[in-house]
Amino acid sequence: MRLFTALCPPPDVVAAVAAALGEPGPGPRWSPPEDWHITLAYYGEADEDERAAELAPALAGRNSVDVRLTGPGTFPGVLWLGVTGEGLPRLAEAAGADREDRPYRPHLTLARFPRDRPRTVRPWTQLLTGFASRTWTAHEVVLMGGADTPGPRYRRLRAFPLRTPSSGGVRDRG
Template sequence: MPVLFSALLPPDDVAGAVAEAIGDPAPGLRWEPPERWHITLAYYGRDDVGTRGAWLADRLAGRASVDVRLEKAATFPGVLWLTAAGGELTPLAHAAGAGAEARPYVPHLTLARFPREQPALAERWTDKLSGFVSPGWTATEVVLMTSEREPGGTRYRVVRAFELNRA
């Protein structure tokens, strides 16, 4: 069974603004390529796509689209990320199953990873991106994605999309 999670995908103009703000990525960090950028709503682990898809369709039925923007950078241990802001993100994530994990839901878009014992590697980037604000967008769909290990890294693939009601 594949590893599954639900997410929002940033539109091309937002991904372009993020890439422009980053500029030339520094060595020492393992940068996520733009085609893998997403805002995780909920992580399900190994699960059946059909079963999880039906469950998610039921949970998201009738939910409204959400306004989103990316802003200032922050870190978790070993992870550099941008804050995902939007008043309805957390309720949407909880509807999609967030909260089942022990840690609180923090909406974000992962930019890069670094050795946990070297947090200074990310300081330049949290400073550089402290004033960053992306164009806003209205997320009109949630995607169910697989995370598949392949030679050379992990590949994410959309296996199903769920439309949100336009406001």
């Protein structure tokens, strides 16, 4: 099964993004809101139990992170919202993002489009310019995998709680 770790936005943030998008139009292949997530690390084909056994100690004691979705951007073939959050890169590194061949760039994928037709998403990037969600605290990292059933493309397999730091304490280990 293809596995990855992610942070999942709370329902009110998902609703705010959906409201900002309005009725998605033709052109891009839109990701359904129930699939929206912020990938921390992608593992490809992997065994769920083995990956969970590696993640548990790597994420143990890690602090929760405050996260906010920001304006739009594109990668070749992908329309996304940016993500800010102090401690997010360190959390992604602990989850294994440092093993990937590309630098970590937190984002929430909204749609995919043909790489040779970036103009198909220009109206959406203009619409979402200036968008910013409320800041929320991510209290868990979720191990996710591709779903084999109709409905959402991904399913939650396991959750790894993040520690809520006490005020005045250390913000993050490592």
